[in-house]
Amino acid sequence: MNRRKVGSAYENAVAAALENHGFRILERNFRCRIGEIDLIGLDGDCLVFVEVKYRKNQERGWPEQAVGLHKQQVISRTADYFMVKHPEYRYYPIRFDVAAVMDTRWRLYKNAFEYQRGKRWN
């Protein structure tokens, strides 16, 4: 089965569920040259960057463990790009969440990590 397709089907489900919970989705698959962010939305007046991780089971660790330091840096830098492109959000409080999906269950880890500046990018 197409691995990418499976991933995005769950992103859709997460997006829909988040909207039901009061999130306002701003962007899906937001890209810049460094990387991408699965979901960007507003939770109240907090700007949230969500990484969706899907695992069939916990054989390879819980989905939330899949967002390591490097990935956190990529997401942080991509979030910077979002705020360059949308200066109206520049001063909003921000949060980095991980939506961990396993089979039919999912869970939102709010504030799963902090903004990671990282070293210079090439």
Place this chain on the structure above:
Amino acid sequence: MARKISEIKELLQQAFCDGNYQLAEAFREDERAGVQKALQAFDKKIQKLEQERQRVKAMHAYEEEYDMCEYICGIDEVGRGPLAGPVVAAAVILPKDCEILYINDSKKLSEKKREELFVEIQQKAVAIGIGMASVEVIDEKNILQATYDAMRDAIHRLSVRPDVLLNDAVHIPMVDIPQVPIIKGDEKSISIAAASIIAKVTRDHMMVAYDDLYPGYDFAGNKGYGTQKHIAAIREQGLCPIHRKTFVKNFV
């Protein structure tokens, strides 16, 4: 059996150009004063080159801050002050980590250096856009609006759309791209410095050409700026079509 000092000097000169710094080591032990002096000069040259490399690297500070963007564009203009001629703006997008030695704000460079860098920037840039606002526009609106027009023009002429604009302390109205105004930007940012050079050299070439068309004001020398000679010429022979009427009211 030892080489002639003059030969060694030539070899060192060549080695510096080739980047073959190892060659100097072969002559370190040579006790002749002439050789030692030549080696000292060689070492100093390398040191200066390295310092220049570091200086240029430091001019990438803002470009690095926005390196998650694909295309970072520097904007600058020239010709706000002169009594004659258009105002010219340039938009320059450089590749990441672009090294252009001796680059600086165009006002700080000699004409010769500016012309050299003008060529080098065109060779290395990802995209360049040049815009201008004519004397008529300057007289009709005002120099500030004309400058904004020229800058917008320059941005629209780029072959790619920039993700972010680095400006020399201005914010350009009616531009749908994120902008970063930087005070003394033409000294601090390599992209803005590059834009300042493109704008200045382009405008200078134009003014030299205008000198042929409208002689007597020394446009080739003063580029339209209000030097004593220029003002005296206005008093003597009046205005020409490229004089900014709103600027020269007092002299006529």
